[in-house]
Amino acid sequence: MEKKEPDKEEASQRPVFWIETIDNVSQYCQFKSERTLNTKVVFDSRPAIHRVAESFLNKFFPSGYPYSVNEGYLRYSQFRTLQHFTSAALSVLSTQSLLFAAGLRPTPAQATAVSWVLKDGMQHVGKLICSNLGARMDSEPKSWRILADVLYDLGTGLEVLSPLCPQLFLEMAGLGNFAKGMAVVAARATRLPIYSSFAKEGNLSDLFAKGEAISTVANVFGIGAGIYLASTICSSIQGKMVVGPLLSVIHVYSVAEEMRAAPINTLNPQRTAMIVADFVKAGHISSPADLRYREDLLFPGRIIEDAGSVKVGRPLHEVVKPSKLQQLRDIFPKEKFLINRGSKWTDMVLDHNATGEDALRGWLVAAYAKTMEKSANGPSDRVLEEAYDKMESLFPALLSELKVKGWHTDRFLDGTGNRFAWQ
Known part of the structure; x- marks a missing residue:
């Protein structure tokens, strides 16, 4: 039918x-x-x-959460709240101690108000000094963010201890604000790359705004807790010496967990070495989320042997002797990197216009050369040529998969600024 x-x-x-x-x-x-x-x-x-x-x-939280952000944002926000809470409480205690050291007997509310005046002066000097280290912060924002909070707690500690030596009030307050000035610049300079790592849909402004909302609420509650502690347990210097270190430990731990949760997707020496090591050993390409908990935040400059023991950023004149320079140029005629193998590590120097792709190519050559050298009997120059040929055959597939995983390969952030350019 x-x-x-x-x-x-x-x-x-x-x-x-x-x-x-x-x-x-x-x-x-x-x-x-x-x-x-x-x-x-x-x-x-x-x-x-x-x-x-x-x-x-x-x-x-940003609109569309959790689909509008990358993995790890919730954990980052949780520890960010705890970090700002403890930081605000420490600020109240330190300001009260400074006023005691100056010969005043302030109430907790007065300590909160006067804190805006005491942060000037030497703090500006610290800001100027730290502003010259911006390139290093681009390369390792996580490590510098942790260092910023360590400096902040160090400055706060000096202020808390100032009543013990009131005759050195100016020196203690000056050094404390100097450390805080450096901390402020480092914290603000690293904020953008951290937020960018979570911006899955280009929603950077929304992420920033909601992050500030969380910080504001945590600061308000932290100030309230600080006023309460200053009126009770921490009304004496002995109480501050007990509660202060405890709050400081929680503060630094919180920011460390924040940074570990952030899946930064730009290439720097450590992350590039980890990507290359995984690819050479197992053929696996790690995503930013895969590497975030494996990053060494205390010693980011460590050399990774499985990635060819590459060290990047040294000046060209310290890496290559004039007699060997032309020889290396002949091995890599069209590349924007030079590799010189040493007994302890392999030096790589990048051209001024080198991108993350160029750094990856050089790193792969060094890693393959180190693997081949263990079984080869020929001269090292021949090993470099064979490693270069192998890199050329495998690199397109590696680069394509890296972009799928979310890595930004258009730039390489080494943080040193030591590059070269042929005349």
Whole structure:
């Protein structure tokens, strides 16, 4: 039997409907005709606690969370809250101690207000000095972010201890604010690359705004806790010497966990070496999320043997002797890197216009050369040539997979600024 086709006119008259949701209110929408739209408000029937939780997410998390951010953002936000809470509490205690050392007997509320005046002076000197280290912060934002909080706690510690030596009030307060000035610059300079690592949909401004909201709330509660502690347990210097270090430990631990959760996707020496080591050993290409907990945040400049023991950033005149320079240029005539193998490590120097792709190519050559050298009997120059040929055959597949994994290969952040250019 022939199948009966549905009447076109009947199909065109079928109702077209959809549901539009804004915050906690849903609207049921339906076309009655080409010019008529009926809407019906449907209230959220979920329990009140669910609605409160969703409202919280809308205020303190980016739109579309969790699909609009990269992995690790929730853990980062949790420890960021704890970090700002402890930092604000420490600030109140340190300011109260400074005023005691100056011969005043302030209330906790006065300590909070005067803190804005005491952070000037030597703090500006610290800011100027730290501003010259911006390139290194681009290369290792996680390590510098942790160092910033260590410097902040060091400055706070000096302020807390100032009542023990009131005759050195100016020196203690000056050094404390100097350390805090460096901490402020380092923390602000590393904020953008950290947030960028979570911006999955180009929503950097939304991430920044919601991060500031979390910080503000945590600071308010931290100041409140600091005022309470200053009025009770920490009203004496002995109490501050007990509570201060405890808050400082929690503060530094929180920022370390924040940084470990951030999946930074730019290439620097450590991350490039880890990518190459995984690829050479197992043919596996790691994503930024795979490497985040393996990064060494205390000693980021360590040499990774499985990646060819490469050290990058030394000046060209210290790496290559004039008699060997032309020989290396002949081995890599079209490349924007030079490799010189030594007894302890392999030096790599990059051209001024070298990108992350160029650094990866050089790193792969060094890693393959180190592997081949263990079984080869020929001269090292021949090993470099064979390693270069192998890199050329495998590099396109590696580069394609790296981009799929989310790595940015258009730049290489070595942090030293030591590059070369042929005249």
